[in-house]
Amino acid sequence: MGREFFSDPELSDLAERCSNASGVDLRHLLCTAGDDELKLTQNAQPALLFTGLALARLMARRGIEPRAAAGHSVGEYCALVVAGALTPEEGVRVVAERGRAMARAAGPGEGGLVAVLGLPAVEVERVLDGLDAVWPANYNTPTQTVVGGRTAPLQLASEALLAAGARRALPLNVAAAFHTPLMAPAADGLRAVLEQVEWRRPAFAVVANLDAEPHLEPERIAGVLSAQLSSAVRWSDCIARLCAMGCTTFYELGPKRALSGMMRELAPQAEARPVSTPAAVDELSPPG
Numbered sequence: 001m002g003r004e005f006f007s008d009p010e011l012s013d014l015a016e017r018c019s020n021a022s023g024v025d026l027r028h029l030l031c032t033a034g035d036d037e038l039k040l041t042q043n044a045q046p047a048l049l050f051t052g053l054a055l056a057r058l059m060a061r062r063g064i065e066p067r068a069a070a071g072h073s074v075g076e077y078c079a080l081v082v083a084g085a086l087t088p089e090e091g092v093r094v095v096a097e098r099g100r101a102m103a104r105a106a107g108p109g110e111g112g113l114v115a116v117l118g119l120p121a122v123e124v125e126r127v128l129d130g131l132d133a134v135w136p137a138n139y140n141t142p143t144q145t146v147v148g149g150r151t152a153p154l155q156l157a158s159e160a161l162l163a164a165g166a167r168r169a170l171p172l173n174v175a176a177a178f179h180t181p182l183m184a185p186a187a188d189g190l191r192a193v194l195e196q197v198e199w200r201r202p203a204f205a206v207v208a209n210l211d212a213e214p215h216l217e218p219e220r221i222a223g224v225l226s227a228q229l230s231s232a233v234r235w236s237d238c239i240a241r242l243c244a245m246g247c248t249t250f251y252e253l254g255p256k257r258a259l260s261g262m263m264r265e266l267a268p269q270a271e272a273r274p275v276s277t278p279a280a281v282d283e284l285s286p287p288g
Contacts, residue, residue, distance in 0.1 A: 079206045179229070
């Protein structure tokens with residue numbers, strides 16, 4: 001997913017430094033690892049962070065730099081690295097530890113996530129209020145909410161949500177109920193790692209998943225990121241906040257284009273462009 005980055009001397013050197021700091025072989029993950037290995041959360045997270053960071057570096061060379069940013073789940077760490085709140089080496093090390101903590105908290109078959117389509121979030125919340133061990137995990141758009149919980153209650157919740165009018169309830173290919181209270185043990189372990197980081201004031205606002213607010217005070221960031229792991233991602237609110245801050249052009253850095261697709265519902269007036277490869281960066285026009 002990132003072989004092209006390693007033909008660039010600066011990015012190749014950066015990947016080596018990040019790999020040494022984290023104990024994760026980024027070159028292997030991005031160039032030769034198979035799907036089964038790459039999709040393990042402890043591998044996917046550092047690979048995704050480095051991919052976003054590398055694309056941001058390439059965009060900066062073309063004079064395209066953010067006024068503000070947000071990242072969905074692990075993407076928030078990438079946004080903070082680009083904003084200078086922590087170094088790339090620290091960022092990859094932290095998300096590698098985050099992935100390991102999440103993998104440890106995810107017992108085999110104990111939980112998962114389901115994407116609920118076509119039902120307003122308030123209706124999803126109403127249905128879940130009557131159920132145990134299932135919670136909203138991602139508020140992606142007004143009509144797309146991901147819910148998570150233990151396996152058996154999640155199946156019951158899917159049936160109840162469809163009966164309440166959801167168009168579809170799609171199980172996601174994930175290892176656990178991320179961004180729900182079931183991740184509390186992982187959040188506790190992650191907090192100790194986050195508190196070892198030398199946080200700096202971000203150079204621009206990074207809107208947090210936790211509360212759709214920017215947190216510029218370095219002493220606040222570790223607590224926000226720790227709480228993020230067991231709290232819902234409020235993505236719809238994050239985009240609304242960025243729009244309120246005056247953002248009109250959005251670049252999605254990383255593989256695929258799921259977030260850009262959401263922008264048709266979240267901010268149809270804005271320009272949203274997925275940027276997944278160096279070639280895609282080369283097609284961008286510098287600000288004029």
